[in-house]
Amino acid sequence: MASRLIHKATYEADNPFDVSLTESFQLLESQLRPPFPLTILTQPEYSNLNRAILYGILCEPHLAEVHIKHLHGIVTDGYSLFTALLTRLVDELYSKLVENVKIQLLGVTSIMIRVSAIGIDSLLVALLRQTRGGDFSKSNLWLCSELVTLFSIKWESLLEEQPLVLSSAMYVFLRLLADHCRVSSNSNLDTLKQKEIEFCIRVFKEQFHLCLKIGRDLIRLLQDLVHVPEFQEIWKDLLLFPSNFKTLGFSDISQFYQSRTSSRYFLLRLTPEMETHLRFLLTQVKLGSQTRYQIWFGKKFLNVQEKESVVIDIVRFICCAHHPSNKTILSNVIPRWAVIGWLLTCCSKNHVQANVKLALLFDFLFFHEEVDNIMNIEPAMLLMINSVPKYVDMTQNLLEFLFLLVDHYDVERKDLIVRGVLSALDVLERKGVVQSFDALTSCDLLSSVLKERLVKLLLSKNVVCRKSTVSTKWCFNKMSEGWPETSTNFPLTRLP
CATH class of the missing domain: 1.25.40 (Serine Threonine Protein Phosphatase 5, Tetratricopeptide repeat)
Incomplete structure (x- = not known):
């Protein structure tokens, strides 16, 4: 059976993860339609059903709502297994995913944020890592746009549940902006740049303590954006009026200099x-x-x-x-x-x-x-x-x-x-x-x-x-x- 998840050339070997999702769906397809059986699942059965539901959500968009309701009904681990499967999918297969599957993936990620799924931080980091610097292809710009929109819409939820993910997003979008701002006369890119700018400025003005978490590399990234009008006020405050950030303990930009950036931020790019x-x-x-x-x-x-x-x-x-x-x-x-x-x-x-x-x-x-x-x-x-x-x-x-x-x-x-x-x-x-x-x-x-x-x-x-x-x-x-x-x-x- 040809994969419905990924693009695969005839000479390529089957991907084990893709095969496991497909086989679980084929085995349990009859159980993925209502009325759903009311049984207590063993751990292997629970794992198999999670894989089958994930495949159904990604490859059957017309039935995605049914599959999501099914997932809500059977989950017993705070969605931990399901988000782990999503994260693995992004890490191993994202570049090969069929376009419709990518759309479904972003949709189900939004739902996982809404239900405060265990492991949602790892999933969001995995998605951020797929945004490639210097890549102006349609698919890469689409992912950048979808993610910055997602982080903006889910701002309150993430701030309450996963604030450090917002600092990761800040790091990524500052870095992407440096590339995006070097290109002019592109209406699609202009829209994306404005979204990225608005998100980063919001973090600076509303959650400056998250910027401090990044350390000195935030300054290295920010200096590439000095000529972007929206960031000039940020620079003035950093250099001249640090008290404007209203953050206890922050009094000078040298505090960024003296704070080493964690290696996890470098992996994001x-x-x-x-x-x-x-x-x-x-x-x-x-x-x-x-x-x-x-x-x-x-x-x-x-x-x-x-x-x-x-x-x-x-x-x-x-x-x-x-x-x-x-x-x-x-x-x-x-x-x-x-x-x-x-x-x-x-x-x-x-x-x-x-x-x-x-x-x-x-x-x-x-x-x-x-x-x-x-x-x-x-x-x-x-x-x-x-x-x-x-x-x-x-x-x-x-x-x-x-x-x-x-x-x-x-x-x-x-x-x-x-x-x-x-x-x-x-x-x-x-x-x-x-x-x-x-x-x-x-x-x-x-x-x-x-x-x-x-x-x-x-x-x-x-x-x-x-x-x-x-x-x-x-x-x-x-x-x-x-x-x-x-x-x-x-x-x-x-x-x-």
Whole structure:
């Protein structure tokens, strides 16, 4: 029997999960029509009936209401099993689902929110992960639109039952907006952008404490939206009037800087399929044998120029969410820094290159040993050191970018940033990630200005920052420099 759930080529093997749902429906189809039998089900029978009902809801839209009522009548576990099945369906099969099935999936998700189903948070996170950055296909924009609408409509329910899911949605829609706002003259996209903006602004204004849950990466995402008029008021309040957020304990943007972002947020921007392939590359592929795997990965996930922006999310994931074991580090598996070096060469757009470098170096700026993980900053440092001398342009470009951030990222809090970078360099050397920085300070191929600056930084114990006399408050990543050229332009953006 051909699958009614997924698109499947004739040469593809049957999917076990798809088969299990189909078989359960075929076995119990006669029991899915009223009047329903009044019997006490064993656990295997209950599991089988849940699978059959799920299949019926997804593949028989004309009978979906009947199936939903049946589900309400038999449920004994707070819908835990049913939502687990939905989550597995999204994680394993979403990209292959028939369009009508996707519509039914979003509909039944809304119902699960209404009944406060156990596991609804996992289901919503699974759906958020399927929204792909840099993908302007009709199907992806449809999912983005459906989800932001769902979160807006179900705002009160989610706020009461699953508030942290709203922070996850905030992270996702801020990141998607950065891509969506770069495209103009598209009426369908304009409608979606407005929905995403309204949702994010609502979180900022009504539930700012949820923004604090995200940590410093919220600022990294928000800076890409500084030119969106609706976010300019948010920036003014963050930098000048923090009390306007009416959140107890929040008094300065530096509180975001000093709060590390949980790895679960970085997973939100990768589909499970992409995560699986990345983890394989980073745990199984030997250094020297990685080229064909990288080519395959690039063709599958980065082959369209608009999709380049997903490299930003991949680099952030590698730095902050994939921390290999000591056994893997000591093996000949391709190291994280080498994969990131390759990803940097995949970026042709200037703004993407700049954002990728920011993603790589971001934790350097605010590093605090008691809060941060050394593994988050290890790849950047090893990439700089191991690129000497063969790829010295890479080293020079990253080092130059780091100093640019130190000087201009936030001029009024430069002392905080300098302390963060000094702390990062100290920990990297003290913990043995690098034996010394001689490879950089004694490299004849590096700019003498950069070496001089690095030596001065390494010798620094106390840095006194001059108070800025300009009205500029923030430096945003609208950089126009290219890679691997060494010239860098990091213009400041004034508050409106």
